Amino acid sequence: MSKILYISSEAFPLIKTGGLADVAGSLPIALSEQGEAVRLLLPAYPQVMQQVENSQQLAKGNYYGFEVTLLETHLPNSEVPAWLVNCPAAFDRPGGPYVDNDGQPWHDNALRFALFCQIAVDIALDKLNLGWQPDIVHCNDWQSGLVPALLQPFKERPATLFTIHNLAYQGLFSHQTFSDLGLSTDLWHPDRLEFYGQLSFIKGGLVYADRINAVSPTYAKEILRPEFGNGVDGLLQHRQKRLSGILNGIDQTIWNPATDPHLAANYSACKLAPKCKNKTALQKQLGLPVDAKIPLLGMISRMVEQKGLDIILDAMAEIVKLPMQLVILGSGERHYEMQLVKWANNHPDKLNVVIGYNETLSHQIEAASDLFLMPSAFEPCGLNQLYSLRYGTLPIVSNVGGLADTIVDANDLNRQNKMANGFIVTEQSAHALLTTLRHALALYQEPAAWEKLQLTAMKGDFSWKRSAEHYIKLYQLALADRDQTVA
Numbered sequence: 206m207s208k209i210l211y212i213s214s215e216a217f218p219l220i221k222t223g224g225l226a227d228v229a230g231s232l233p234i235a236l237s238e239q240g241e242a243v244r245l246l247l248p249a250y251p252q253v254m255q256q257v258e259n260s261q262q263l264a265k266g267n268y269y270g271f272e273v274t275l276l277e278t279h280l281p282n283s284e285v286p287a288w289l290v291n292c293p294a295a296f297d298r299p300g301g302p303y304v305d306n307d308g309q310p311w312h313d314n315a316l317r318f319a320l321f322c323q324i325a326v327d328i329a330l331d332k333l334n335l336g337w338q339p340d341i342v343h344c345n346d347w348q349s350g351l352v353p354a355l356l357q358p359f360k361e362r363p364a365t366l367f368t369i370h371n372l373a374y375q376g377l378f379s380h381q382t383f384s385d386l387g388l389s390t391d392l393w394h395p396d397r398l399e400f401y402g403q404l405s406f407i408k409g410g411l412v413y414a415d416r417i418n419a420v421s422p423t424y425a426k427e428i429l430r431p432e433f434g435n436g437v438d439g440l441l442q443h444r445q446k447r448l449s450g451i452l453n454g455i456d457q458t459i460w461n462p463a464t465d466p467h468l469a470a471n472y473s474a475c476k477l478a479p480k481c482k483n484k485t486a487l488q489k490q491l492g493l494p495v496d497a498k499i500p501l502l503g504m505i506s507r508m509v510e511q512k513g514l515d516i517i518l519d520a521m522a523e524i525v526k527l528p529m530q531l532v533i534l535g536s537g538e539r540h541y542e543m544q545l546v547k548w549a550n551n552h553p554d555k556l557n558v559v560i561g562y563n564e565t566l567s568h569q570i571e572a573a574s575d576l577f578l579m580p581s582a583f584e585p586c587g588l589n590q591l592y593s594l595r596y597g598t599l600p601i602v603s604n605v606g607g608l609a610d611t612i613v614d615a616n617d618l619n620r621q622n623k624m625a626n627g628f629i630v631t632e633q634s635a636h637a638l639l640t641t642l643r644h645a646l647a648l649y650q651e652p653a654a655w656e657k658l659q660l661t662a663m664k665g666d667f668s669w670k671r672s673a674e675h676y677i678k679l680y681q682l683a684l685a686d687r688d689q690t691v692a
């Protein structure tokens with residue numbers, strides 16, 4: 206058994222902007238079910254505090270001139286302790302974890318997450334006298350990137366693992382910010398935290414962690430190439446021996462069509478027929494023509510370049526002519542939102558766009574749709590295609606990252622071998638997307654063939670148990686590497 210400090214800037218159901226929250230809300234539970242002693246460390250945002258009924262103060266300190274208390278509660282519906290970094294000056298404000306209500310990054314993000322990292326370091330070195338020192342510190346994305354760098358000088362430090370959920374977000378700030386944060390001047394070097402004249406939080410993890418992993422095997426290889434490497438492919442090549450890929454799992458309790466409380470009708474692989482009641486219910490709810498026979502394509506996404514919105518918009522003039530309906534739920538960059546809403550206003554019988562974040566609707570779309578659209582330009586893992594598989598909703602995806610690792614195209618050979626569970630768009634273009642869509646729509650007209658694909662999809666095993674076992678092995682490797690480094 207190891208003691209693990211799992212550090213994340215979001216965790217479902219306490220606070221969520223994307224897939225990182227789903228992972229941080231599930232993996233610690235799966236690890237503790239394997240016998241590991243896990244503590245989740247999370248900022249005490251107001252959304253988190255609203256859900257916390259009982260908390261206990263564990264420690265108190267002063268960081269960057271701000272009073273900080275460490276509170277203990279539990280990750281809901283589990284025994285996993287969640288430690289909340291309660292610093293009102295940094296975290297108690299309206300808006301999201303990273304951006305304000307206008308979608309602008311908080312001006313003091315560097316300070317907020319440096320403070321978060323500093324307290325993590327003090328826990329890791331047992332400086333807060335909690336009587337609990339982790340063996341492993343597991344960091345996730347740039348918000349916890351400084352932790353491995355700050356722990357590096359200490360002989361008595363835990364081993365560190367840095368998980369890359371998305372290399373496109375690096376936590377880059379000015380040299381002035383580097384000075385203001387009081388970071389040791391020897392960290393200002395291109396081989397350390399400096400990235401082309403800027404401070405890079407993520408480099409703290411990429412340079413210093415004993416082990417690094419990405420959230421799928423294919424993404425772990427892709428980021429070694431300039432097209433996917435976001436300027437750090439050279440560094441990752443240098444650390445290649447310490448880099449691996451572990452596919453995310455999904456929470457099969459929350460995402461289970463047989464028991465999902467959000468659905469109009471529950472269904473399962475053994476009893477698939479009620480699925481289409483979810484389609485007619487959603488059509489009614491959103492004001493689309495109600496027709497159980499028309500194929501429904503769903504999409505739930507952050508509206509950012511990563512998610513393939515450019516090729517969807519390029520293809521939209523043709524998409525609205527196809528014999529199908531499309532429902533899109535998401536929010537993000539204004540220009541994408543506005544273009545999609547315009548298309549929806551002009552084609553209300555074909556396309557419905559809901560701007561916003563809506564957990565219930567996301568479950569309803571997964572259940573109602575026949576096909577799920579996810580033609581990402583890059584995708585470190587992707588969870589929505591996995592939820593779709595479980596809901597018998599066949600994903601249409603690009604051949605990248607975790608999408609390539611989880612979706613098997615419905616070509617003749619794969620169908621014969623009973624491996625096919627979705628559709629792959631062969632290149633990042635409107636033309637390729639339309640070709641794949643037409644292929645999927647043609648197959649939809651063959652109910653027996655379609656049902657076989659659905660059943661293959663629904664039988665896939667993406668439970669967290671398997672991924673947790675891989676992480677436990679990786680922790681052992683990180684411990685061995687730490688021992689070599691500090692020896």
Ligand code: ADP
Pocket residue numbers: 222223224225227505506507534535536561562563564567586587588589590
């Ligand atoms: P990413 O983390 O890059 O956004 P993932 O596919 O890993 O992509 O995870 C996205 C998660 O966020 C999924 O659980 C998805 O259902 C959820 N999600 C994204 N946008 C919305 C939205 N507008 N409303 C509800 N859930 C959303």
Ligand code: GLC
Pocket residue numbers: 223224225228370371420453584585586587588607
């Ligand atoms: C990131 C990635 C997504 C991944 C998620 C959880 O947000 O964009 O592909 O599934 O993290 O690891």
